[in-house]
Amino acid sequence: MxxxxxxLVFGKTGQVATELRGLAPDAIFxxxxxxxxxxxxxxxxxxxxxxxxxVINAAAYTAVDQxxxxxxxxxxxxxxxxxxxxxxxxxxxxxxxxxxTDYVFEGKGQAPRAPDAPTAPLxxxxxxxxxxxxxxxxxGATHAIxxxxxxxSAHGNNFVKTMLRLGAERDRLTIVADQVGGPxxxxxxxxxxxxxxxxxxxxxxxxxxxxxxGAPDVSWADFARQIFAQSxxxxxxxxxxxxxxxxxxxxxxxSRLDCTSTQSTFAISRPDWRASLGQILSELGALR
Numbered sequence: 001m002x003x004x005x006x007x008l009v010f011g012k013t014g015q016v017a018t019e020l021r022g023l024a025p026d027a028i029f030x031x032x033x034x035x036x037x038x039x040x041x042x043x044x045x046x047x048x049x050x051x052x053x054x055v056i057n058a059a060a061y062t063a064v065d066q067x068x069x070x071x072x073x074x075x076x077x078x079x080x081x082x083x084x085x086x087x088x089x090x091x092x093x094x095x096x097x098x099x100x101t102d103y104v105f106e107g108k109g110q111a112p113r114a115p116d117a118p119t120a121p122l123x124x125x126x127x128x129x130x131x132x133x134x135x136x137x138x139x140g141a142t143h144a145i146x147x148x149x150x151x152x153s154a155h156g157n158n159f160v161k162t163m164l165r166l167g168a169e170r171d172r173l174t175i176v177a178d179q180v181g182g183p184x185x186x187x188x189x190x191x192x193x194x195x196x197x198x199x200x201x202x203x204x205x206x207x208x209x210x211x212x213x214g215a216p217d218v219s220w221a222d223f224a225r226q227i228f229a230q231s232x233x234x235x236x237x238x239x240x241x242x243x244x245x246x247x248x249x250x251x252x253x254x255s256r257l258d259c260t261s262t263q264s265t266f267a268i269s270r271p272d273w274r275a276s277l278g279q280i281l282s283e284l285g286a287l288r
Contacts, residue, residue: 107252159223167233192266230277
């Protein structure tokens with residue numbers, strides 16, 4: 001019998017988990033100290049032990065470039081563990097919200113990807129996250145897989161904090177301009193997860209795969225320009241193509257996500273990332 005008042009969150013120190021701790025302080029948060037996320041059986045046992053009202057998986061192997069040489073471990077954390085969580089959720093009739101990524105797509109063209117669009121990940125990270133999605137669907141659990149993109153916050157490592165650091169050190173930066181997506185505030189993602197978990201518990205028919213990303217879609221270079229504009233840094237941004245900034249893992253050029261079904265099913269609209277950015281900069285004491 002699940003505890004009708006207890007929410008179980010996998011993750012504690014990541015960007016979304018940190019925001020969830022502020023929004024849902026009564027929830028149980030399991031970080032690496034509490035459960036080995038590379039041990040699927042331990043993740044399954046944690047769900048059974050706590051028997052919560054709902055599970056949110058905000059934990060992942062997110063070191064995208066490192067995963068290229070460490071795919072087996074990334075697979076355990078991103079693929080096998082979510083499946084084990086979902087198996088326990090299915091047996092206990094507990095709804096599960098799981099965060100996934102735009103990296104499950106190959107990123108060709110310019111059209112926003114719908115949740116049912118064909119997947120073709122370009123990286124180990126993308127492959128392992130896609131494996132996690134498949135395992136959750138196969139479990140039979142009542143689930144919402146929420147794909148998001150370009151996560152930013154005042155916590156952890158992310159593009160906003162990197163730009164603030166580099167912008168304070170340099171007068172000119174070269175930034176990739178041919179990758180386009182929707183920057184998404186971790187606080188907005190956390191709020192959406194809580195909302196979806198509640199709706200899923202009330203109406204399991206809403207289960208499925210959904211997209212959630214900030215609007216409007218923008219390139220990394222133009223996102224950087226907005227960061228500097230809002231923070232008052234006089235740093236020139238020079239556009240470069242991705243090929244001029246090679247990384248171990250290939251990034252999708254088109255990370256646009258079609259979030260229509262998230263709006264129609266859950267009444268959750270795309271947040272304006274410019275407003276999210278203002279809140280993050282304010283929290284960091286960097287707002288102009």
